[in-house]
Amino acid sequence: xxxxxxxxxxxxxxxxxxxxxxxxxxxxxxxxxxxxxxxxxxxxxxxxxxxxxxxxxxxxxxxxxxxxxxxxxxxxxxxxxxxxxxxxxxxxxxxxxxxxxxxxxxxxxxxxxxxxxxxxxxxxxxxxxxxxxxxxxxxxxxxxxxxxxxxxxxxxxxxxxxxxxxxxxxxxxxxxxxxxxxxxxxxxxxxxxxxxxxxxxxxxxxxxxxxxxxxxxxxxxxxxxxxxxxxxxxxxxxxxxxxxxxxxxxxxxxxxxxxxxxxxxxxxxxxxxxxxxxxxxxxxxxxxxxxxxxxxxxxxxx
Numbered sequence: 001x002x003x004x005x006x007x008x009x010x011x012x013x014x015x016x017x018x019x020x021x022x023x024x025x026x027x028x029x030x031x032x033x034x035x036x037x038x039x040x041x042x043x044x045x046x047x048x049x050x051x052x053x054x055x056x057x058x059x060x061x062x063x064x065x066x067x068x069x070x071x072x073x074x075x076x077x078x079x080x081x082x083x084x085x086x087x088x089x090x091x092x093x094x095x096x097x098x099x100x101x102x103x104x105x106x107x108x109x110x111x112x113x114x115x116x117x118x119x120x121x122x123x124x125x126x127x128x129x130x131x132x133x134x135x136x137x138x139x140x141x142x143x144x145x146x147x148x149x150x151x152x153x154x155x156x157x158x159x160x161x162x163x164x165x166x167x168x169x170x171x172x173x174x175x176x177x178x179x180x181x182x183x184x185x186x187x188x189x190x191x192x193x194x195x196x197x198x199x200x201x202x203x204x205x206x207x208x209x210x211x212x213x214x215x216x217x218x219x220x221x222x223x224x225x226x227x228x229x230x231x232x233x234x235x236x237x238x239x240x241x242x243x244x245x246x247x248x249x250x251x252x253x254x255x256x257x258x259x260x261x262x263x264x265x266x267x268x269x270x271x272x273x274x275x276x277x278x279x280x281x282x283x284x285x286x287x288x289x290x291x292x293x294x295x296x297x298x299x300x301x302x
Contacts, residue, residue, distance in 0.1 A: 044084050152201050158207065160189075183232070186235070187235050229284065236249070
C-alpha cells in the first residue's frame with residue numbers, strides 16, 4: 001500500500017527585510033522532507049516598491065523547489081496573509097505552512113511537524129520558536145512550553161502547519177479589521193477552534209527567529225506588549241462585546257499594575273535585569289488593556 005504524496009505550500013509574508021528573507025529561503029532549501037512530500041514556496045511582498053524581488057530573483061535558480069513571488073498592494077498584515085492563502089489554494093496545496101521572513105527552520109522542522117500532525121490526527125500543528133540575537137545567541141525560547149500532542153493555548157503564523165480545509169472548507173480568512181494592528185493570526189486560529197479543528201504542539205518542530213538590535217531595547221519591549229494587550233482587548237470586544245470586555249479586563253488591569261509595582265521594587269533591591277523587564281511587560285500590558293477598553297488603537301503595521 002502506497003502513501004499519497006503530500007503537497008505543502010510554505011508561505012512567507014515579507015516587508016523590507018531582503019537579507020533575512022534570503023536566509024529564510026536558503027534554510028527552507030535545506031529542509032529534510034518527509035517521505036512522499038513535495039513543497040513549494042510562496043512569498044508575498046507587502047511593499048509596492050518590491051524590495052523583496054531582487055532576493056527572489058537571486059535565490060530562485062538555486063532552489064530545488066518552485067518559488068513564487070507576488071506583491072500585495074493593499075497595506076496590512078492580514079491582507080498579505082490572505083493573499084498567501086489565495087495563492088496556496090491556486091497552486092493546489094493540500095497543506096499550508098507559515099513562518100515569518102525573519103525566521104528560518106531547523107532542518108527537521110517539517111518532518112517533525114508532520115510526524116505529530118499525523119500521529120494525533122490533527123488539523124493544525126505548531127511548535128517552538130527560538131529567538132536569536134544577531135550574534136546567534138539564544139535570547140528566549142518557547143521550547144518546553146507544551147509537550148507533544150498537547151493543545152497550545154494560542155497559535156500564530158510564526159511556526160504553523162495546517163490542512164487546506166481551514167481555507168477551503170471552513171472558509172477562514174484573516175480579519176482585515178486587524179490589518180494594521182496585528183493579532184490577526186491569533187484570531188484566525190481561535191476561529192479555527194470554533195470550527196472543531198484540532199490544534200497540537202510538536203516540540204521538535206523548531207523555528208529560529210532573528211532579533212535585530214532595535215527590537216532588543218526596553219522601549220520596544222514596552223511597545224510590543226502594549227500594542228499586544230490592545231489587540232487582545234480588540235479581539236475580545238469583537239467576539240463578546242464591550243461590556244464583557246470591561247468585566248474581563250478590569251481586574252486584569254489592576255493585577256498587572258500591582259504586579260509591575262512589586263516587580264519594580266524587587267528590581268530596586270536586586271538590580272536584576274529580568275525583574276526590570278518583567279515589570280515593564282506588566283506595566284505595558286496594564287496600560288494596553290486600558291487603552292483597548294477606551295478604544296485607543298495603535299496601528300503598529302501602518
